[in-house]
Amino acid sequence: MKAKNLFPKTYNLTIGWLYPELMSTYGDRGNIIVLQKRCEWRNINVRIEKISPDTEYQILDTCDLFFMGGAQDTQQEIVNHDLFGKKGSALKKKIEQGTPGLFICGAYQFLGKYYKTADGKILEGLKIFPSYTENPGENVNRLIGNIIIEPNSSTYNLKPKTYIVGFENHGGRTYLEDKSMTFATVKKGSGNNGKDKTEGIMYKNSIGTYLHGPILPKNPEIADWLIEKAVEVKYGEKIELEPLDDSLEQKAKDVVVKRNS
Amino acid sequence: MHIPIALGKAITKVSQTFNLGSGSTWPGEIALSLDANFLNNLSKKNPHLKIVLVAGTNGKTTTTKLTQEVLERQNYRVFRNEAGANLINGIASSFVYRADIFGKISYDVALFEIDENSLPRILEHITPFAIILLNLFRDQLDRYGEVNTIAEKWQEALKKLPKETLLVTNGDDPMLRFIGEKSNLHVSYFGIDEKLMDKKNAPHDVDFLYCPKCKTKLEFIKRSYSHMGIYKCPKCGFRHAKTSTFNSLPNPMFGLYNKYNINAASLLLQNGFGVNLKTIELGITNFDPAFGRQERIIYKGKNIFLLLSKNPASFNQSIQAIIEQDKNPNVLLLLNDRIPDGRDVSWIWDVEFEELKNAYYVTISGDRAYDMGVRIKYCDIPDSKFQIHDILTEAIIVAASRLETDQTLYILATYSAMLDVRKILKGRKIL
Structure with missing residues (x-):
């Protein structure tokens, strides 16, 4: 599976995995495995920095790419508490500087301005993403099912007609203050709120999305885009990763697309 | 009345x-x-x-x-x-x-x-x-x-x-x-x-x-x-x-x-x-396990061991159980995403399939076989050690044909896949 190292020098990347024990309920760990392997297969040195409530905030400054998954409510409470403070500010600074990141479901919601709970309580967010989330109440259905989206081509380099597939499962409805920041357009499924066909957000080089599945194994082009961005921001050089044989990933994606169209 | x-x-x-x-x-x-x-x-x-x-x-x-x-x-x-x-x-x-x-x-x-x-x-x-x-x-x-x-x-x-x-x-x-x-x-x-x-x-x-x-x-x-x-x-x-x-x-x-x-x-x-x-x-x-739960079946003269594996904890335990039996197991993994299995297959990434790195061979089938294939690929199990079959019967026959005498085929299957495979192995539906 190894590709030749065509780079003139060795790149070293540190992936900051935010709260692996607390925010990783829906197999979201798969995203880390995919990022790690796709770096290794290109001879990019990669180190996973697990960030937990015990981690010092300065560690975030050493990370070149962030990942944070979804969580259950109790776990999310512990994380919210930990991120309000120096760690949250450190994360905001990095994202504003262009460090790429992938934030799934609960993490995506929490990076926005606020989350209004089913009983109307307002929970402050980290106010990094210009978005907000509202839960319409206990008796309104959660948005659950396979989802197919088409990325907003202006945001990054994907082949035309590339679909992204995943599985969504969320009660909150997210709204973007500026719809041009949408990560992708919904082809099948609900996306941000089930109404305006937007899915996720693309803010600087960070992606917020509802896609579990997990997202990266069946959509490796996004993994590669994140890796390229991480190298670009860290080393100030644009690189193009050696292509890998992704035929299996493509077939897994085709199964979802075929069944839902 | x-x-x-x-x-x-x-x-x-x-x-x-x-x-x-x-x-x-x-x-x-x-x-x-x-x-x-x-x-x-x-x-x-x-x-x-x-x-x-x-x-x-x-x-x-x-x-x-x-x-x-x-x-x-x-x-x-x-x-x-x-x-x-x-x-x-x-x-x-x-x-x-x-x-x-x-x-x-x-x-x-x-x-x-x-x-x-x-x-x-x-x-x-x-x-x-x-x-x-x-x-x-x-x-x-x-x-x-x-x-x-x-x-x-x-x-x-x-x-x-x-x-x-x-x-x-x-x-x-x-x-x-x-x-x-x-x-x-x-x-x-x-x-x-x-x-x-x-x-x-x-x-x-x-x-x-x-x-x-x-x-x-x-x-x-x-x-x-x-x-x-x-x-x-x-x-x-x-x-x-x-x-x-x-x-x-x-x-x-x-x-x-x-x-x-x-x-x-x-x-x-x-x-x-x-x-x-x-x-x-x-x-x-004298206990005889319930159907599909560590069930031993003889199929065309081959030893089959069927383990219902339906969520991360259950799959991890099945993998541990078969490794205890056989350090280089011949494995058939079946992943479906019907209602009784759960429609979201994300959970397979919470399972330690890396533990199968010394498997003799891994055969894969089920409605979401390719998702499982990708999971196995990312365990660094080489292409020559695993294969995907769209058709379940074919997967069983090919996997069983790889068995040496005395070897066992371990089938790890989600709920509906377990019922399907049992129907094929036993030739009738038993519930």
């Missing part, structure tokens, strides 16, 4: 005559629609009947079946609900079958396995003699929701029961220990011996690492599997319960998970029915 039962029985007869499916849920559905208090009324009519409910993510079928076998050795007349019919309509159907048309039930014990989400609703209709809560793991989040929510619902539902109700639960599981501690019922805890545990880092399929009382990170002195082990909270003092571990009893099945099932059943048999250890041991030694 008891109208709901008479009608339910008539429906069953019709559905059997015209082969309209097993009819395991709708006789109960009809009985409940005629009389919303059907279950309540029927249990009042049969005060001699001891009802035992078994709930938990994994191990319900094995635990109930084992309990039944031991009780029958003691000459109790016992019935269970049909496999899979573990919602309220399935329980009601089971009563329809077993009662006579006057509503009299001539059995001593009813053993019901109960769906996690249905337990609170069923407790509104039935006052059991005993409840076993086995474990609680992440499972089919699209259907069941989050494990914390289930735990909260269980805790609420138990509050309404009379104090003398027996609660048999897992002291090695922090959340169930917490539920036991909070309840006013007659609680006893099972667990496994410390010697079967070791000290390792938290695996990835854990759900409860933080203190259920004060949300501080728990200290684990030893672990058995997933989030179970011997633990204490460094802040509030919440700790592991003293458990019954039945060290003298054999485990003819494989894996720690079955030791838990055996110990849960044994504790109930001891505390609830006064069965002695000798009789329990005899029952366990």
Whole structure:
């Protein structure tokens, strides 16, 4: 599976995995495995920095790419508490500087301005993403099912007609203050709120999305885009990763697309 | 005459005559629609009947079946609900079958396995003699929701029961220990011996690492599997319960998970029915696992070992069990995403498939075979060591043809895939 190292020098990347024990309920760990392997297969040195409530905030400054998954409510409470403070500010600074990141479901919601709970309580967010989330109440259905989206081509380099597939499962409805920041357009499924066909957000080089599945194994082009961005921001050089044989990933994606169209 | 039962029985007869499916849920559905208090009324009519409910993510079928076998050795007349019919309509159907048309039930014990989400609703209709809560793991989040929510619902539902109700639960599981501690019922805890545990880092399929009382990170002195082990909270003092571990009893099945099932059943048999250890041991030694749960099948002269593997904890335990048997196992992985399997297949990334890196060969099939293929690829298992087949029969034949004499094919399958593969291997449908 190894590709030749065509780079003139060795790149070293540190992936900051935010709260692996607390925010990783829906197999979201798969995203880390995919990022790690796709770096290794290109001879990019990669180190996973697990960030937990015990981690010092300065560690975030050493990370070149962030990942944070979804969580259950109790776990999310512990994380919210930990991120309000120096760690949250450190994360905001990095994202504003262009460090790429992938934030799934609960993490995506929490990076926005606020989350209004089913009983109307307002929970402050980290106010990094210009978005907000509202839960319409206990008796309104959660948005659950396979989802197919088409990325907003202006945001990054994907082949035309590339679909992204995943599985969504969320009660909150997210709204973007500026719809041009949408990560992708919904082809099948609900996306941000089930109404305006937007899915996720693309803010600087960070992606917020509802896609579990997990997202990266069946959509490796996004993994590669994140890796390229991480190298670009860290080393100030644009690189193009050696292509890998992704035929299996493509077939897994085709199964979802075929069944839902 | 008891109208709901008479009608339910008539429906069953019709559905059997015209082969309209097993009819395991709708006789109960009809009985409940005629009389919303059907279950309540029927249990009042049969005060001699001891009802035992078994709930938990994994191990319900094995635990109930084992309990039944031991009780029958003691000459109790016992019935269970049909496999899979573990919602309220399935329980009601089971009563329809077993009662006579006057509503009299001539059995001593009813053993019901109960769906996690249905337990609170069923407790509104039935006052059991005993409840076993086995474990609680992440499972089919699209259907069941989050494990914390289930735990909260269980805790609420138990509050309404009379104090003398027996609660048999897992002291090695922090959340169930917490539920036991909070309840006013007659609680006893099972667990496994410390010697079967070791000290390792938290695996990835854990759900409860933080203190259920004060949300501080728990200290684990030893672990058995997933989030179970011997633990204490460094802040509030919440700790592991003293458990019954039945060290003298054999485990003819494989894996720690079955030791838990055996110990849960044994504790109930001891505390609830006064069965002695000798009789329990005899029952366990002669135990024949339920279909698809560590079931040995001979197919065209080849040895097949079928293990239902339906969520991260269950899959991880199956993998451990087969590696104990064979360091280089020949494996067939079957992944479906139908309703009983859960439609979201994300969970396969919470399973340690990396443990299969020394597998002799990995064959893959099922509705979502390619998702499983990608998972295996990212374990750095080379292309030459795994293959995907769209057609299940073909996958079985090819995988079995790779077997040397005396080798076993280990099939790890999600629920609906297990039923499918069993149909092919046994040539008929057995439920």
